[in-house]
Amino acid sequence: MEAAMTFELSVEFKDRFQQALDEKDSAFIKSSLDGVNPADISALLDEFDAEECKYVFDLLTPETGAQILEDLEEDVREEFIKEFSATDLAAFVELMDSDDGTDILYEMGVADRNEVIRQIEDEEKASNLMELLEYDEDVAGGLMAKELIKANLNWSISQCIEEIRLQAENVQKIYSVYVVDDRENLLGKVGIKNLILGKAGSKVADIYDDQIISVETSTSEEEVAAIMQKYDLEALPVVNARGRLVGRITIDDVIDVIRENAEEERQLMTGVSSDVEEDDTVWKISRARLPWLIIGMVGGLVGAQFLGFFRDEIIIVPALAFFIPLITASGGNVGIQSSSIVVQSLANPNVFADSMWKRLLKVFFVAIVNGAILSLMVFGAVILFMREQPLAATVAIALFAVVLLASFMGTITPLVLNRIGVNPALASGPFITTTNDLLGLAVYFSIAHVLYNL
Amino acid sequence: MEAAMTFELSVEFKDRFQQALDEKDSAFIKSSLDGVNPADISALLDEFDAEECKYVFDLLTPETGAQILEDLEEDVREEFIKEFSATDLAAFVELMDSDDGTDILYEMGVADRNEVIRQIEDEEKASNLMELLEYDEDVAGGLMAKELIKANLNWSISQCIEEIRLQAENVQKIYSVYVVDDRENLLGKVGIKNLILGKAGSKVADIYDDQIISVETSTSEEEVAAIMQKYDLEALPVVNARGRLVGRITIDDVIDVIRENAEEERQLMTGVSSDVEEDDTVWKISRARLPWLIIGMVGGLVGAQFLGFFRDEIIIVPALAFFIPLITASGGNVGIQSSSIVVQSLANPNVFADSMWKRLLKVFFVAIVNGAILSLMVFGAVILFMREQPLAATVAIALFAVVLLASFMGTITPLVLNRIGVNPALASGPFITTTNDLLGLAVYFSIAHVLYNL
Numbered sequence: 001m002e003a004a005m006t007f008e009l010s011v012e013f014k015d016r017f018q019q020a021l022d023e024k025d026s027a028f029i030k031s032s033l034d035g036v037n038p039a040d041i042s043a044l045l046d047e048f049d050a051e052e053c054k055y056v057f058d059l060l061t062p063e064t065g066a067q068i069l070e071d072l073e074e075d076v077r078e079e080f081i082k083e084f085s086a087t088d089l090a091a092f093v094e095l096m097d098s099d100d101g102t103d104i105l106y107e108m109g110v111a112d113r114n115e116v117i118r119q120i121e122d123e124e125k126a127s128n129l130m131e132l133l134e135y136d137e138d139v140a141g142g143l144m145a146k147e148l149i150k151a152n153l154n155w156s157i158s159q160c161i162e163e164i165r166l167q168a169e170n171v172q173k174i175y176s177v178y179v180v181d182d183r184e185n186l187l188g189k190v191g192i193k194n195l196i197l198g199k200a201g202s203k204v205a206d207i208y209d210d211q212i213i214s215v216e217t218s219t220s221e222e223e224v225a226a227i228m229q230k231y232d233l234e235a236l237p238v239v240n241a242r243g244r245l246v247g248r249i250t251i252d253d254v255i256d257v258i259r260e261n262a263e264e265e266r267q268l269m270t271g272v273s274s275d276v277e278e279d280d281t282v283w284k285i286s287r288a289r290l291p292w293l294i295i296g297m298v299g300g301l302v303g304a305q306f307l308g309f310f311r312d313e314i315i316i317v318p319a320l321a322f323f324i325p326l327i328t329a330s331g332g333n334v335g336i337q338s339s340s341i342v343v344q345s346l347a348n349p350n351v352f353a354d355s356m357w358k359r360l361l362k363v364f365f366v367a368i369v370n371g372a373i374l375s376l377m378v379f380g381a382v383i384l385f386m387r388e389q390p391l392a393a394t395v396a397i398a399l400f401a402v403v404l405l406a407s408f409m410g411t412i413t414p415l416v417l418n419r420i421g422v423n424p425a426l427a428s429g430p431f432i433t434t435t436n437d438l439l440g441l442a443v444y445f446s447i448a449h450v451l452y453n454l
Numbered sequence: 455m456e457a458a459m460t461f462e463l464s465v466e467f468k469d470r471f472q473q474a475l476d477e478k479d480s481a482f483i484k485s486s487l488d489g490v491n492p493a494d495i496s497a498l499l500d501e502f503d504a505e506e507c508k509y510v511f512d513l514l515t516p517e518t519g520a521q522i523l524e525d526l527e528e529d530v531r532e533e534f535i536k537e538f539s540a541t542d543l544a545a546f547v548e549l550m551d552s553d554d555g556t557d558i559l560y561e562m563g564v565a566d567r568n569e570v571i572r573q574i575e576d577e578e579k580a581s582n583l584m585e586l587l588e589y590d591e592d593v594a595g596g597l598m599a600k601e602l603i604k605a606n607l608n609w610s611i612s613q614c615i616e617e618i619r620l621q622a623e624n625v626q627k628i629y630s631v632y633v634v635d636d637r638e639n640l641l642g643k644v645g646i647k648n649l650i651l652g653k654a655g656s657k658v659a660d661i662y663d664d665q666i667i668s669v670e671t672s673t674s675e676e677e678v679a680a681i682m683q684k685y686d687l688e689a690l691p692v693v694n695a696r697g698r699l700v701g702r703i704t705i706d707d708v709i710d711v712i713r714e715n716a717e718e719e720r721q722l723m724t725g726v727s728s729d730v731e732e733d734d735t736v737w738k739i740s741r742a743r744l745p746w747l748i749i750g751m752v753g754g755l756v757g758a759q760f761l762g763f764f765r766d767e768i769i770i771v772p773a774l775a776f777f778i779p780l781i782t783a784s785g786g787n788v789g790i791q792s793s794s795i796v797v798q799s800l801a802n803p804n805v806f807a808d809s810m811w812k813r814l815l816k817v818f819f820v821a822i823v824n825g826a827i828l829s830l831m832v833f834g835a836v837i838l839f840m841r842e843q844p845l846a847a848t849v850a851i852a853l854f855a856v857v858l859l860a861s862f863m864g865t866i867t868p869l870v871l872n873r874i875g876v877n878p879a880l881a882s883g884p885f886i887t888t889t890n891d892l893l894g895l896a897v898y899f900s901i902a903h904v905l906y907n908l
Contacts, residue, residue, distance in 0.1 A: 043684075171647075174647055174650075196628075197615075197622055229710075229713070234688050234705060251705055255705075256683075259683070266794060270723075270882060271787055271790065272794060277799065278816075282819045282823065283823070285816075289824060290827065292787060292791070293787055293824060293857075296784055296787045297780065297784060300780025300783050300784060301780060301835050304773075304776040304779070311772050314768065315772050318772075321768050321772075322757070322758040323754065324779060325754050326755060326758060329887065330747065332887070333725055334743075334747065337725055337747075340723075340726060341726065341731075343720075344720065362736060366743070369736065369737070370740050370743060370744055373744065399751075433787070437783055
């Protein structure tokens with residue numbers, strides 16, 4: 001990375017910084033952080049404990065502190081804000097955009113939260129925050145900031161620019177000026193480029209663009225992300241149910257949504273139950289992983305009970321046992337593939353998506369093609385290496401049936417989960433693998449039972 | 455979605471549109487698409503074949519056509535551009551930003567590509583495109599556009615605005631004006647807000663911000679995405695190895711990178727080998743899924759061969775076979791969990807990450823905790839339900855060993871893959887599951903062999 005700053009995060013610097021903290025060497029801390037981007041200071045402070053962070057904060061300007069606070073990792077921040085008085089926190093929150101301030105307030109208990117809001121001097125800011133706290137965190141209302149620049153349709157461009165001047169302190173990034181009527185209904189926007197290039201005397205009404213895309217406060221964050229991606233927007237105005245302009249969502253917040261959703265999906269798919277990272281404690285990582293492992297283990301025990309019914313078959317034809325891993329692994333692989341394709345299409349909704357029945361029909365054909373190819377290969381291999389025809393037939397037919405069954409389960413499970421409001425990515429995780437294992441074994445030994453006349 | 459447009463994509467509309475295409479009802483097509491956002495027209499045209507798309511295109515303005523072309527799905531577009539002459543394509547490419555034009559040219563053969571470039575009338579555009587085609591698609595040089603607004607340090611603000619006026623047609627979104635010296639070295643930027651609010655007489659040198667973050671043309675797209683996310687940037691200037699400003703990356707392109715990387719990761723993790731979607735043909739979906747299924751099947755056949763060595767053990771103690779699914783499933787689950795945590799930390803590089811040895815030590819402790827808990831539970835369950843002590847001991851000890859082994863494999867595999875330049879997400883896919891199955895079985899039956907004195 002090429003950057004104008006000379007500061008670089010490194011393990012050496014972190015150690016030197018730790019030493020400075022231990023010695024309360026405020027001169028070193030101040031000088032080494034001078035001019036450093038707050039996002040970098042955040043990344044550094046993520047590595048220290050709440051008390052140490054507090055010491056550093058007290059050496060920095062409130063403006064820098066507020067920016068660092070926005071960027072800290074959530075689990076670090078939750079501990080950290082306990083170190084501050086309500087008055088301190090109110091001062092930081094006043095320096096933030098209302099959406100970032102709301103994020104901080106969400107992390108506090110209701111009593112503490114109200115105390116901080118009471119300490120905020122700017123009354124408009126306080127009422128903005130109270131309004132934003134009313135929305136769920138995962139809808140447009142919970143993502144938006146109140147800070148935006150709006151202009152009345154009847155204004156001139158110079159009035160517009162005067163408004164920007166008035167609000168400049170509050171609005172970090174402008175992008176567009178939103179155009180409203182006297183009742184605050186959103187009508188359109190004036191791009192920043194047109195504002196610079198427009199003649200000072202012309203009216204907003206003459207140059208504004210009435211093709212504006214907006215969302216309602218209740219729109220889900222996934223839909224907000226999809227709309228901003230589709231139309232390449234860096235900011236999206238939010239209106240209430242009556243069409244009044246109430247806020248604005250910026251692209252940086254949506255990128256966080258996209259990243260968080262991808263991480264949640266991965267966690268569900270790989271069976272790590274809560275938000276863990278490599279640098280968490282051994283106990284936290286173990287606990288996050290244990291629930292899924294126990295589900296898998298219980299599945300394995302049920303499988304063992306179940307195979308117990310076929311004890312006689314296994315004693316007579318022990319080779320049947322040899323192919324248990326092939327059957328369970330194939331069922332698992334097919335199930336994960338199928339569910340992953342469905343999860344992908346649920347995540348990128350397409351109005352032209354096939355109906356449930358068409359989907360299942362297609363999945364059925366794909367399963368027949370893949371099942372047939374795999375079965376023929378396995379049949380050939382078993383004949384070739386083991387020269388046992390009934391065994392080859394059993395394994396081949398069972399494999400074909402398992403591929404069909406696992407495709408069906410892998411397709412239907414995410415659709416059902418999605419219908420009942422559960423994240424469909426769960427269907428690609430250890431849960432579906434365990435289910436497919438059991439179903440696959442049932443099919444396999446039932447077919448063996450018939451073919452061997454046992 | 456609340457929007458000023460009355461147009462809505464629906465299955466009914468698609469059918470009506472298909473009918474209009476069949477009847478060559480140009481009046482309906484023109485009127486129904488009038489004023490519709492090009493991104494929506496793209497989503498509609500993704501559903502039709504290349505010839506039909508061409509018919510629609512010829513009814514639209516070249517400006518709209520160029521925007522639609524940018525948004526079409528890659529596989530649709532690759533077919534579609536074959537319908538056009540080099541002259542037509544050159545006209546479209548001239549209307550696009552250079553980064554989007556480069557994306558189109560990448561999709562063509564070298565001869566066709568050169569022909570299109572020859573047909574471009576704007577010589578600056580043509581040379582920009584040729585420059586961009588020199589870069590790899592996955593580095594900053596391949597992501598950037600040449601269109602940007604720059605100002606000399608010695609200019610006044612009014613000269614800056616004059617420059618914007620001159621370049622306004624070429625640069626869709628401004629964000630910042632980049633400040634350079636006489637040799638085009640990047641020095642800093644002037645935010646658009648300061649430009650609007652600054653006094654016309656003041657100098658760029660007085661108001662510019664010299665704390666600017668930039669990347670080199672060779673910076674990887676992952677690093678570009680990480681930097682833009684970390685510092686909340688909507689545009690990032692790109693300099694060459696000598697520090698000269700050569701281009702600009704905008705956030706919309708980076709969002710595409712983030713999404714594509716997440717999709718690639720999912721494909722590797724779930725064993726769907728190429729970029730397939732639910733609406734692809736049965737044959738394409740089957741083919742994309744088959745390679746991994748065959749790997750899993752071959753693994754299963756090797757497992758069968760391997761279990762054949764333990765035929766006698768299985769005949770004497772058939773219950774050993776009952777726990778094969780438990781052993782393989784637990785190994786698979788632990789392996790996927792471990793690799794997923796490593797993949798996540800590789801995707802979010804942290805300068806303070808532990809060394810390889812520290813990581814392995816931690817993984818080892820987590821495995822001991824989880825392995826011990828699972829083993830005790832299994833031991834209790836087998837004693838309780840089957841009342842066979844040597845069996846319970848065998849399964850419990852084997853499970854403990856398998857959890858340790860699979861944790862180790864799941865941690866080391868993505869690290870090794872990453873070191874040799876392969877996407878580490880591959881380690882969470884069917885490959886590691888198959889390997890863990892085989893290793894787990896080997897451990898299980900070796901322990902049985904010892905404990906049963908067979």
